[in-house]
Amino acid sequence: MQKQMKCVVFHGKQDERVEYRDIPEPQEGEVLIKVMACGICGSDVHIYEGDQGSAAAVPPLIQGHEFAGIVDRLGKDVTSCRVGDRVVADPANNCEECFYCEAGLMSHCDHMEAIGTTRDGGFAQYCTVPARLIHHIEDSVSFQEAAMAEPLACCINGADRSDIELGDDVVIYGGGPIGLLHLQLALMKGAARVAVVEPVEEKRAMATKLGAYCTINPVKDKVQKVLQDNGIYHVKTVIETCGRKETSEEAIEIVDKHGTVIYFAVTGVNATMDLKTYMVFQKELSIKGSYCSPYGMERATHMINAHRIDVTTMVSDAIPLEELESVLKDPKKRATGKYIVLPNGESD
């Protein structure tokens, strides 16, 4: 029986190493998962660059929080799944007891343990997780599709926090994997027209394929003007997924009176923007954040199991563990779309 596993360990800023470690033992209430696919997230890049992801990461750490795989072993007292089950795991292990957990605000748990951020995650052949965080996937769903459940769950939280209603017009800044999930969710919520602002041509093409009413290249054109050229005068909701100062500020300008701006991107911890407070006052704007998602994982799994959302168009490549760092350090590579790591070789 295999005793050791290959993994990639974060040792500090811009220092990821391929290593071999003992396969971890599932503790009471935990399962051991053979990781078949694990997505690379923007927050993994923040950690790699020495900043912070969704939480502070302390090296040495195996990152990776967007993973799908096969239950390989059960810890004591696990009854919710069996060896061989195909699953995804919610990386947010909240305490269920603190003030916020009691209030149903699990994202804000005072004792949050985040798999792949504060405890070892899925950039490894095996990973242990509490069994209560497991969701089952259908045989018709590939592991690479299933690995999109976590980012989709986060987007569901953002969509929940938006006020999109039937017939609304929506603008999304960013045509990356997250922006393209938001595009589809906005349409499902009943948005009439969704415009996607994105400088990369291939990503604009993906947005068009996934139902964008129009796309805007902000390097070439003024966003407001293109919207008006397309007959869009009242943008009810703006979702900002780039985390850039200019786009964060422009979102406030282009949103309609009484509209909502969702700041979805993980920015640098000390990132700031200039906020025209008069505009917030006069337009009666709602400005909201959206932070991870223990509330969306069940629904995300349902949507992927039912093949109700396209989670493959935005995937640009699947790579072995050895190539993880080459993606983390190369923004040009990441600009082409989502990368998924296959720790155990070809997954499906």
Ligand SMILES: [Zn+2]
């Ligand atoms: Zn993520």
Ligand SMILES: [Zn+2]
């Ligand atoms: Zn808690």
